Amino acid sequence: MNLQTISALVLRYLFLYTRTPMRMVELVFWPVVDLVVWGNVTVFIQKNTNPEFGNFVLFFLGGMILWDIMFRAQQGVAISFLEDVWTRNLLNVFVAPVRTSEYVSATFIVGFLRIVVTAIVLSLISWFGYTFNVFTLSWWLIPFFANLMLFGWSLGMISTALILRWGQAAESLAWAIPFFFQPAVAVFYRVEDMPAWSQPIAWCFPPTYIFEGMRDVMKSGSMNWSYLWTSAGLNLLYLALAGWLFLWILNLTRKRGLLTKFATQ
Amino acid sequence: MSAPPDTREVILEARELTREFDGVKALDRFSFQLHRGEVLGLLGANGAGKTTAMNCLLGLTLPTGGELFAFGLELQRHRIQILQRSNFSSAYTALPGNLLVGQNLLVFAKIYGVKDPKAKIAELMELLEISHLSKRVTGQLSAGESTRVNLVKAFLNDPELLMLDEPTASLDPDIADKVRKVVRKVQRERNIGILYTSHNMRDIEEVCDRVIFLHKGRIVCEGTPTQILSRSSSSSLEDVFIKIARDGEIVDEA
Ligand SMILES: Nc1ncnc2c1ncn2[C@@H]1O[C@H](COP(=O)(O)OP(=O)(O)OP(=O)(O)O)[C@@H](O)[C@H]1O
Ligand SMILES: [Mg+2]
Numbered sequence: 001m002n003l004q005t006i007s008a009l010v011l012r013y014l015f016l017y018t019r020t021p022m023r024m025v026e027l028v029f030w031p032v033v034d035l036v037v038w039g040n041v042t043v044f045i046q047k048n049t050n051p052e053f054g055n056f057v058l059f060f061l062g063g064m065i066l067w068d069i070m071f072r073a074q075q076g077v078a079i080s081f082l083e084d085v086w087t088r089n090l091l092n093v094f095v096a097p098v099r100t101s102e103y104v105s106a107t108f109i110v111g112f113l114r115i116v117v118t119a120i121v122l123s124l125i126s127w128f129g130y131t132f133n134v135f136t137l138s139w140w141l142i143p144f145f146a147n148l149m150l151f152g153w154s155l156g157m158i159s160t161a162l163i164l165r166w167g168q169a170a171e172s173l174a175w176a177i178p179f180f181f182q183p184a185v186a187v188f189y190r191v192e193d194m195p196a197w198s199q200p201i202a203w204c205f206p207p208t209y210i211f212e213g214m215r216d217v218m219k220s221g222s223m224n225w226s227y228l229w230t231s232a233g234l235n236l237l238y239l240a241l242a243g244w245l246f247l248w249i250l251n252l253t254r255k256r257g258l259l260t261k262f263a264t265q
Numbered sequence: 266m267s268a269p270p271d272t273r274e275v276i277l278e279a280r281e282l283t284r285e286f287d288g289v290k291a292l293d294r295f296s297f298q299l300h301r302g303e304v305l306g307l308l309g310a311n312g313a314g315k316t317t318a319m320n321c322l323l324g325l326t327l328p329t330g331g332e333l334f335a336f337g338l339e340l341q342r343h344r345i346q347i348l349q350r351s352n353f354s355s356a357y358t359a360l361p362g363n364l365l366v367g368q369n370l371l372v373f374a375k376i377y378g379v380k381d382p383k384a385k386i387a388e389l390m391e392l393l394e395i396s397h398l399s400k401r402v403t404g405q406l407s408a409g410e411s412t413r414v415n416l417v418k419a420f421l422n423d424p425e426l427l428m429l430d431e432p433t434a435s436l437d438p439d440i441a442d443k444v445r446k447v448v449r450k451v452q453r454e455r456n457i458g459i460l461y462t463s464h465n466m467r468d469i470e471e472v473c474d475r476v477i478f479l480h481k482g483r484i485v486c487e488g489t490p491t492q493i494l495s496r497s498s499s500s501s502l503e504d505v506f507i508k509i510a511r512d513g514e515i516v517d518e519a
Contacts, residue, residue: 008373015364094325095351098345099345260326
């Protein structure tokens with residue numbers, strides 16, 4: 001891997017964001033809307049129910065913010081690739097001395113930069129609007145973010161692979177992928193509240209451990225360390241699988257001669 | 266009558282390159298050699314297999330048969346190394362439309378690891394007479410302007426091997442002429458080997474040292490433009506082209 005190549009690719013995305021302010025707006029708009037809606041709903045619930053449900057606000061907002069981190073990481077990866085498709089630039093990149101690993105790394109970095117922006121905006125709004133301080137999660141935030149980002153990257157690679165294989169028809173599917181997982185990873189409720197048959201499925205996905213951990217930390221200030229390790233271990237597995245899928249499909253498109261049709265259309 | 270063998274180093278070689286799409290052969294045992302400093306034109310009707318050949322040579326499409334070498338290295342195995350010394354431009358690709366011309370070129374200069382990117386870009390833009398376009402939005406350029414910007418990109422890494430797929434498509438005769446001249450100039454100065462496709466016979470006569478006519482993925486005839494003309498009953502390359510496109514063969518002098 002060549003760092004200069006990766007930084008050149010990242011530079012291209014930075015140019016893009018500074019050239020088109022709408023992309024910055026897009027980055028911030030939906031998370032803010034989500035946060036305000038969920039914030040208001042939870043305040044409403046809290047006012048109209050028993051005070052012992054007070055933690056709800058924290059749980060919901062915490063879940064929402066962490067979910068958005070994962071979603072933005074996935075989007076960062078998929079959008080970066082789509083930018084090259086939309087701008088008919090893919091061919092230029094593929095005939096340049098860019099290794100697949102370098103290309104993918106650049107999309108990961110863009111995914112990371114996107115979540116930094118999103119995280120800062122959401123933290124500020126939730127603090128000023130709902131006096132929810134994400135930093136109640138203190139340094140736990142770091143492993144939480146890292147794990148969710150890793151899973152977002154995996155999903156991003158899967159989305160990219162789908163687009164590579166089925167072209168722009170798969171674009172909307174690529175957006176939807178994170179939401180296939182949303183019911184299963186216990187973002188807004190505990191795993192034990194899920195139907196019994198679905199609980200083992202929930203534990204197959206790395207984010208589940210993080211969302212469970214988040215609620216533990218909010219309640220008691222600490223969590224089960226094994227959750228973090230399991231999540232990290234599973235993440236590595238998913239990253240490897242997603243990477244393999246991506247390479248396999250890339251090779252398939254080369255074999256079928258689809259790469260160019262699709263890059264110049 | 267045969268020409269003396271070209272003794273220059275072979276920088277690109279296809280051996281029996283075959284590419285099938287759903288049982289149809291877009292390329293059928295296509296073999297050729299490109300020498301250092303030589304401009305080889307690939308001609309043929311729409312669908313003859315020119316772009317497919319180029320895509321295989323760029324590693325974008327995998328061949329279904331045959332072997333490919335560049336700089337003596339097997340293509341798939343040494344792809345990155347080869348691409349470092351090559352470049353490509355086509356009328357059908359574009360640089361990202363939403364960035365400024367200068368930004369796009371800077372990104373690619375860095376990708377190719379150009380030593381002094383700013384100076385290199387300025388030099389090439391000057392050469393192609395487009396220095397004034399640096400601050401323009403790429404997507405708003407005219408076809409002729411964007412072709413020349415693409416060519417700057419293609420020359421950024423001082424390629425030894427260049428593939429140009431219809432570089433003059435959609436250019437007006439004046440700009441097409443300028444593009445041909447500049448390609449020829451840079452090519453001679455830097456001794457670049459170029460694989461060139463075009464439907465414009467003017468291009469071919471002015472730029473190419475040697476041409477290969479493809480028909481349904483197979484070589485129909487091959488030689489310098491003069492050799493080809495002398496071998497056929499036609500009076501121009503254009504007529505040879507039409508003859509091959511319709512009959513699939515070049516008619517020898519009776
Ligand atoms: N991905 C693909 N799937 C199926 N068939 C393909 C694919 N790519 C090319 N072909 C077919 O291969 C043949 C050669 O196409 P190619 O694009 O190489 O022609 P060409 O010589 O470049 O033509 P043109 O002058 O129109 O650019 C055509 O019949 C085309 O339909
Ligand atoms: Mg073509």
